[in-house]
Amino acid sequence: MTAAASSARPALRDHLVARAFRTKTGAIAGGWLVLLALAAIFAHVLTPYEYDVQQLSAAYSPPSLSHWLGTDEFGRDLLTRILYGARISLSVSVISIGLSVLAGMVLGAAAGYFGGRLDRMITTVIDLSWSFPEILVALILVAIIGPGVTGTMVAITVAYLAQFARLTRAQVMAIKSETFIEAASGLGASHRHILFRHLLPNAITPVLVSGMLATGDAIILEATLGFFGLGAQPPTPSWGAMMSSGTALLFKAPWIIIFPGLAAAITVVSINLFGDALIAGLDVRSRPRTE
Amino acid sequence: MADATNLLVIDRLTKRFDSGAGLFAPRRSMTAVRDVSLAVSRGSVVGVVGESGCGKSTLARLVLRLLEPTQGTVHFDGIDLGKLAPRDLRKARRRMQMVFQDPYSSLDPRFTIEQVVGEPFTVQGEVLAPGRIAELLDQVGLAGEIARSYPHQLSGGQRQRVGVARALALRPDLLVLDEPTASLDVSIQAQIIKLLQDLKRDLGLTYLFISHDLGLVRYFCDRIIVMYLGAVVEELPSPSTEPRHPYTRALLDSTFSPDPGKRRHLASLTGEIPSAFNLPKGCAFAARCSRASSRCLSERPSLTMHASGHRAACFHPIADDEKEPS
Amino acid sequence: MGLLEVDRLSVGIGRLTLLEEIAFEVDRGEILGLVGESGSGKSLTALAIAGLLPLIGARVTAGAIRFDNTDLTRLDESRLRKFRGRRIAFITQNPMTALDPLQPIGEQVDVVARLHLGLTADVARSRTIEILTQLRIPEAATIYRQYPHQLSGGMKQRVVIAMALAGEPDLIVADEPTTALDVTVQAQIIHLLTSLVRERGLALVLITHDMGVVAQCCDRVAVLYAGRLAEQQGVNALFATPAHPYTHALIDCIPKDGMARDSLTGIAGSVPSVAHFPPGCRFHPRCIGRQSVCETNVPGATALPGGVVSCHFPLNGDQRHG
Numbered sequence A: 001m002t003a004a005a006s007s008a009r010p011a012l013r014d015h016l017v018a019r020a021f022r023t024k025t026g027a028i029a030g031g032w033l034v035l036l037a038l039a040a041i042f043a044h045v046l047t048p049y050e051y052d053v054q055q056l057s058a059a060y061s062p063p064s065l066s067h068w069l070g071t072d073e074f075g076r077d078l079l080t081r082i083l084y085g086a087r088i089s090l091s092v093s094v095i096s097i098g099l100s101v102l103a104g105m106v107l108g109a110a111a112g113y114f115g116g117r118l119d120r121m122i123t124t125v126i127d128l129s130w131s132f133p134e135i136l137v138a139l140i141l142v143a144i145i146g147p148g149v150t151g152t153m154v155a156i157t158v159a160y161l162a163q164f165a166r167l168t169r170a171q172v173m174a175i176k177s178e179t180f181i182e183a184a185s186g187l188g189a190s191h192r193h194i195l196f197r198h199l200l201p202n203a204i205t206p207v208l209v210s211g212m213l214a215t216g217d218a219i220i221l222e223a224t225l226g227f228f229g230l231g232a233q234p235p236t237p238s239w240g241a242m243m244s245s246g247t248a249l250l251f252k253a254p255w256i257i258i259f260p261g262l263a264a265a266i267t268v269v270s271i272n273l274f275g276d277a278l279i280a281g282l283d284v285r286s287r288p289r290t291e
Numbered sequence B: 001m002a003d004a005t006n007l008l009v010i011d012r013l014t015k016r017f018d019s020g021a022g023l024f025a026p027r028r029s030m031t032a033v034r035d036v037s038l039a040v041s042r043g044s045v046v047g048v049v050g051e052s053g054c055g056k057s058t059l060a061r062l063v064l065r066l067l068e069p070t071q072g073t074v075h076f077d078g079i080d081l082g083k084l085a086p087r088d089l090r091k092a093r094r095r096m097q098m099v100f101q102d103p104y105s106s107l108d109p110r111f112t113i114e115q116v117v118g119e120p121f122t123v124q125g126e127v128l129a130p131g132r133i134a135e136l137l138d139q140v141g142l143a144g145e146i147a148r149s150y151p152h153q154l155s156g157g158q159r160q161r162v163g164v165a166r167a168l169a170l171r172p173d174l175l176v177l178d179e180p181t182a183s184l185d186v187s188i189q190a191q192i193i194k195l196l197q198d199l200k201r202d203l204g205l206t207y208l209f210i211s212h213d214l215g216l217v218r219y220f221c222d223r224i225i226v227m228y229l230g231a232v233v234e235e236l237p238s239p240s241t242e243p244r245h246p247y248t249r250a251l252l253d254s255t256f257s258p259d260p261g262k263r264r265h266l267a268s269l270t271g272e273i274p275s276a277f278n279l280p281k282g283c284a285f286a287a288r289c290s291r292a293s294s295r296c297l298s299e300r301p302s303l304t305m306h307a308s309g310h311r312a313a314c315f316h317p318i319a320d321d322e323k324e325p326s
Numbered sequence C: 001m002g003l004l005e006v007d008r009l010s011v012g013i014g015r016l017t018l019l020e021e022i023a024f025e026v027d028r029g030e031i032l033g034l035v036g037e038s039g040s041g042k043s044l045t046a047l048a049i050a051g052l053l054p055l056i057g058a059r060v061t062a063g064a065i066r067f068d069n070t071d072l073t074r075l076d077e078s079r080l081r082k083f084r085g086r087r088i089a090f091i092t093q094n095p096m097t098a099l100d101p102l103q104p105i106g107e108q109v110d111v112v113a114r115l116h117l118g119l120t121a122d123v124a125r126s127r128t129i130e131i132l133t134q135l136r137i138p139e140a141a142t143i144y145r146q147y148p149h150q151l152s153g154g155m156k157q158r159v160v161i162a163m164a165l166a167g168e169p170d171l172i173v174a175d176e177p178t179t180a181l182d183v184t185v186q187a188q189i190i191h192l193l194t195s196l197v198r199e200r201g202l203a204l205v206l207i208t209h210d211m212g213v214v215a216q217c218c219d220r221v222a223v224l225y226a227g228r229l230a231e232q233q234g235v236n237a238l239f240a241t242p243a244h245p246y247t248h249a250l251i252d253c254i255p256k257d258g259m260a261r262d263s264l265t266g267i268a269g270s271v272p273s274v275a276h277f278p279p280g281c282r283f284h285p286r287c288i289g290r291q292s293v294c295e296t297n298v299p300g301a302t303a304l305p306g307g308v309v310s311c312h313f314p315l316n317g318d319q320r321h322g
């Protein structure tokens, strides 16, 4: 037993995310996401244009030195609008998926840990919502709440909840039967201690990774709602709404639809690739054994 | 009122599991532990031995109230555990602890050894005196440096020592040891057994020791309970008592002696353990027993006293003057 | 000259040497016990004999495995296949996974005979039932049609043995065939294997970590420690006068009838892993008789009257009881 190796707590460099960044695809995909997030946050400093100031004389300009990605039908700089759109896309999808993961974990953990009637009730509702496609659930909810950012966020949160609840429940049920849970109750541990100290910490990683992957889907869902005019309302830029207005101008000014589409596509692919890199490093037990 | 001699008294404990009742499976019920009574006196080691599935672990869980019995009572130091409110039961747990069979799954993989051994204190809301962890690790023969390692970094024997340290943390009176060495090499098994003996002497512990290895139980225990399909078939007052039940005899004959001079050339038992889901009407052992009569097939024998502390459940017990079959 | 001769066999993966200079022999009608703690290299030795090392990415790096005077390490895969299953049968450490859950067990036994002996389906079938009956499986014709999940552990183990016997092998290598079974069932299976060897003149390499099983049925014993051979002797001599301190300690770990409490102490420490083999004698950190030479020099093989020991200070009969 080498004291040095065994006494170290898992260093930051051993963290799942750090290990994902050390793989090639992980570095490229993660790099794009970090860049996009920074650019979205600092959009107001990065570009000389405003996203909502119309300049009809410059409408339909193709990509040029002054407008790198061209302008739209109202002469607004496309790059600027894509960066501001990223704010909406990223924050809406990240926040809604975050809420969805949280709520899904609470429901799934309660169902999996306590079992019995509570489990049957939660499982029935979840299975019901699981049997509809996410887009349908989202459309119904937006129809009820009304279009806009809030509606979109509620729709995404609810649409993905079933997925996380199911995953958490399965994880919790598997871990519940491990002997260390029995050992903890043998020590006199309360339900709260068992849930928060043993079950959730062991169950959480796969749920977070699937949350990460779902964020990609949520971006598409947000864009879809935007495309149908149900997402963020004008003049707030959203990738979906931008593409929607670009469809009519596909031949006249193809850049209006191409660049927002490209941004969305690259982002979603990056999220998936980064998620895969995370999954590859998931097993805590794969760390070396010391003698 | 506390019992002066017995720390643990188990009375007619029964546990039934219901399973199936699915769309295509009919509901089935099986009795994993049936009508088990036994008393463990303070400072003694009582062994429970039997083959896989005979209900040893279920019995251990019932004793510690990790499972609710279908019937029967467990008195620990005069307290009826079944009558305790959940809160009081949690408090009472500090005096009775368990060491588990599988040293791999009994430690949370995300806890450091320090956290594992410190958990009893957190859970019972007790202050952890500085140096107590190191003291506990030292007590089970582990170096203090491993405190910050994770379970997967330890060998099976080291993990099992950690399990013992965790069980000892709150200074319990009773340890229930559920096959603590079954997954370890004999060399490590011997280390752990030695450790348990030393701890018992130094701390005045009482053990309920569960094993499938009759040889080991006869070495380690003062009194032995033999289980077959959920029920006690024999209770031996001392490890050297000659068994009267044919099953105990067969178990003894199946234990291979590490002495090439004492070879046996016949397996003592044919057939295998019947399914617990449909137990025969008579003696559960009848189908494999060479002494079985028609009575054994129709009537279930109950435990009868043969000598002081020696009980066996058999209509045709092996008499003292009978030679062992070979 | 034995039917199987393992001659200074070394096995490696990449640059790691997992087994070093393992040597023993088995003849027809004989049972060789291969013992040692977990991780000592027993399964690797078995895989080497069965020619299955490539499965785990390992290879023979030195030495020979002579079977009936053919060096198996020099054969290519297609010629090796003529031996494996046909003349050398292998029972793996986890026999429960050796059976296909979706096929009736009888057909799984048939396949072996049809493949290796070229029997027709009908002949193979009646032979299978015959073998199952010989293995004391009641109502073999019914069992023939059952699936693995319908059988108990002991029954499945017998089916695996039946598969091994179906090719009429000369040598069986059995890797811990009874470890997962109850003691009463283990006793049945060990007695069964013993009588097969005696009646049919098979050779058996029986891998186990149970010294009781070794004492009860083996003729000769090879003790492995950390990838090296510690000692090889006839079974009676090995138990009466073990020459290697490791063998001695291993025997002393088993509780015996009438043994005083407190007399079991175990072997301090644990088996080192491949990456942490100590220099000199690999057992020296755990050995009570070690001297400074043990820490630096690898002990060579010393001949015993009926065997061989690798230790700088082998025990003689008097020390055994001292």
Ligand SMILES: Nc1ncnc2c1ncn2[C@@H]1O[C@H](COP(=O)(O)OP(=O)(O)OP(=O)(O)O)[C@@H](O)[C@H]1O
Residues within 6 Å of the ligand: B017, B018, B019, B032, B050, B051, B052, B053, B054, B055, B056, B057, B058, B059, B212, B276
């Ligand atoms: N929670 C449960 N639900 C249903 N059946 C159970 C449950 N726990 C145990 N059993 C059954 O009860 C019987 C006894 O199990 P138990 O684990 O007590 O046996 P054991 O003697 O400890 O065996 P082993 O030596 O294999 O550990 C088994 O047939 C088992 O399948």
Ligand SMILES: Nc1ncnc2c1ncn2[C@@H]1O[C@H](COP(=O)(O)OP(=O)(O)OP(=O)(O)O)[C@@H](O)[C@H]1O
Residues within 6 Å of the ligand: C013, C018, C036, C037, C038, C039, C040, C041, C042, C043, C044, C045, C056, C057, C093, C209, C273, C274
């Ligand atoms: N594929 C592999 N790569 C690297 N090391 C290996 C590999 N297979 C086995 N080893 C190592 O070789 C050593 C011997 O392994 P082996 O499986 O032969 O042990 P064994 O004696 O059969 O143990 P057990 O009683 O646990 O079955 C072990 O230390 C093991 O870690």
Ligand code: SF4
Residues within 6 Å of the ligand: C244, C245, C246, C281, C282, C283, C284, C285, C287, C288, C289, C290, C291, C294, C299, C310, C311, C312, C313, C314
């Ligand atoms: S060589 Fe030395 S260390 Fe190794 S077993 Fe012999 S006496 Fe012990």
Ligand SMILES: [Mg+2]
Residues within 6 Å of the ligand: B056, B057, B058, B101, B178, B179
């Ligand atoms: Mg058990």
Ligand SMILES: [Mg+2]
Residues within 6 Å of the ligand: C042, C043, C044, C093, C175
């Ligand atoms: Mg092995």
